Amino acid sequence: MLAKYRRTADGCRPAASVTAASRAAIDVTHAAVGLIDVYLRQGRLKDRPGLPQPPYVPGLEVAGAVRALGDGVTGFRVGEPVFSVSGSGPAGGYASVDVVPAATTVSLEGTDVDPALAVAAIPNAVTAQLALTRVAHFQPGERLLVLGANGGLASVFPGIARLLGAEAVVGTSRTGTTDSDLPYDQVVGDIAALGDQRFDVVVDPVGGRLRSDSLQVMAPMGRMLLVGNGSDDWSHTVSTNDLWIGNLALLGFNVGAYLPGHPEAIAPAAEFALRAAREGLLPLKTQTLPLSEAAEAHRRLEKGGVGGRILLTP
Template sequence: MEAIQVNRFGGPDVLVLTELPDPVPGPGQIAIDVTHAAVGLVDVYLRQGLYKDREGLPQPPYVPGLEVAGTVRALGDGVTGFAVGEKVVALPGDATGGYAPVYIAHGADVVSIEGYGIDPALAAAVIPNAIMAHAALTGAARFSAGESILVHGALGAFAATFPGIARQLGASRVVGTVRGARMGMAGATKLPYDTVVSSEQLPDALAGEKFDVIVDPVGGAVRTQSLDLLAPSGRLLLVGNASGDWEHRIDGNRLWYGNLTVTGFNAGGYLPVHPEAIRPGAEAALKAAADGLADTEIETLPLADAATAHERLENHSAGGRIVLTP
């Protein structure tokens, strides 16, 4: 098969189309014929070598890609509940393997989308992230019906799945923020926000409104500013660092004095410890997608254009999710 491989850490040019043998599922695994592979910022960070010293994360040579949709190609020994040809999506595994025609997933990380009428490009783009959003809100943030939520980077790959899940959980109000340059896109979004405001006009754009939960995939100055936007006993949920500000710190005394909670959510660490979160998350994610609560913008590119996809994520010119087709 022809797959994209990273042979060394570096810029987008290290993404090279390479001939590799078709992988075969082992015990407990499922082989998937990939129709769509989503491209995410974590793919970019891994390729850049940002996490090169962290145990368990990929080292060159490796095939990047975490989120795929396709059909079941073959079942490894011991796998039940799936049939060859069944439409499925796979949750992120070890952060490798997605940019290829054939993907190997652990059976527990595969979710059937058969019968839901969900476009496979949308499935790859939103279902895995929506499952993680459900786990983050119900587990890490302890979100309850009637609470309000603010989502920074509202149109981003992960952030865009929070409003639909929050609606399912009974949110009283769902507000998003984006950079000023993206306000035009925000005005056209089908995502179920009550309103989207410019992060560059905070806090004035919110006219004193406070939130029970704030989802922050951005970091940096936005993270500090979020502390002033939390309601009493509010929770700040950290789910990423798109700003690239890795030196940012939060004043613990502000948390103490304001009765605030800051909690991190890293799906790669959370879901293996809380596998019980996958099934309810999958049910919520599939319903959100089927009900039109996760209709994010999607652009499809050929697998060979993976470097272009990475470039567009790096220069912030992607209007929504980019999905590769082998």
Template sequence: MKAVQVTRFGAPDVLAVTDLPDPTPGPGQVAIDVTHAAVGLIDVYIRQGLYKDREGLPQPPYVPGLEVAGTVRALGDGVTGFAVGEKVVALSADATGGYASVHLSDQTRVVSTQGYDIDPALAVAVVPNAIMAHVALTRAITMSAGESILIHGALGALAAAFPGIARQLGASRVVGTVRTERMGAAAATKLPYDAIVDSAELSDALGGEKFDVIIDPVGGAVRTQSLDLLAPSGRLLLVGNASGDWTHRIDGNQIWYSNVVVAGFNAGVYLPAHPDAIGPAAEAALTAVAAGLADTEIEVLPLTDASTAHERLENHTANGRIVLTP
């Protein structure tokens, strides 16, 4: 099979196209002929070596890639509920294996898209993130119908899945924030936001509005500002750190005094511990995506351009999600 390997931790040029043996599914596994693999910040962070000392995360050489779409190639012993040729998406347990023409996945992390009118490029770009968004809003915290939600980094890969799921759960108002240079793209988005504002001008742009739930995949100064934007008993959910500010801290006394909740959601840790959450979340995600609630910008590149895709994520020049095709 064709694959892209990380040969060592470092810059995007450590990504190398290679030929590897076709994998065979073991018990409980599904082999997938990959048509599309999404490129995400987690791929970049691991390749950079940011998590090189974290137990359970890959060491070079490895094939990166968290999310894939394709068709079932073969089934391992004991696998039920799938058929060869069936359209699926899968979410890797350790963020590896996606940048390849064949991917092996545990059956519990494979979701059928058969019967849904969803383009596979869109499926890989948004369905796994919509699953995570649903789990985040129903399990990590609970967002109730009629509540308002603010989503930072509104057009980012994970963030873009939240407005559709929030609408599905009955949100009364959905507002996003983006960097100044992304306001043009925000004006053209089809995502179901009531408004998208400039994160550099939060106080003025929001005019004192408070939110029941705030989703923060950005971190840094935006995280601190979020505490002042929460309604009484509001919930701030930390789902990433796209700012790259790993030294930032928030004031515990402000959390206490304001009577708010700050929680973290890391899907890579949560989902293996709560596999029962994936089924209902997948059904909700597929319904939302098929209904057009997650139509985000997608750019498709060949697998051989994986290093270019990583460069564009690092320098913030990607417009929407980048998807690779073997």
């Protein structure tokens, strides 16, 4: 049995027990477009267990209103505003109606969080909270470095780290700046610009050569979270001897593979992410396109340089 979660006056809590097959139909108002959608369409992740394979409807993250509930699903009502957690189930978000796992659907009722912000930021913020707390074991007073600081996933880490008590949050970007109100202490253009600064945790959604270069700014016992491959470099490797000599760790985290086996993690992570949104710590930039321009959304992501997230509306 999986627990199905919704927000109550006391936060996101289990509202009912449902089977793994239980679903909720959502009238989609916003669907997020991510690099994972691009990789799936390109066939780069073909034959990976649990991931959709062509032919299929793309889209892993949606926000909208409950249209209908499957057998055994309670705790939601028709018309209730909700969003689905990133990587929580089969694709299908690029549509006017999506059917998602009830176990990983979260209510927005009473949160005052806009659905566009919810789908743009909260699923990724859930990923960030889980990665920092359950994988990197981030502690208050530690220092965080985020590579590719303005990317859709990267940009939620500073807000989550702030709530976790980070001493400092620094980012890198190709421009050396951030054009939003993301809560970074500093954003630099490359690793060399960090000088003598050292970091307890490095978040890497970029990969490639930048991954190796970042080892030099990690503190002893530092942990690097591997959460993406925005560089599109699938052959780069890191010297394990460098990890050994430097007392360093590389930790991979794929939320889509993690959540099905750990549904109990969704409630506290979603509550934490919603708190960050309510406190203004997730000020993501968004671009909104009509669903008919989904191909254009993919072209923009493939070209690179998209700060924040692209959303589709039916």
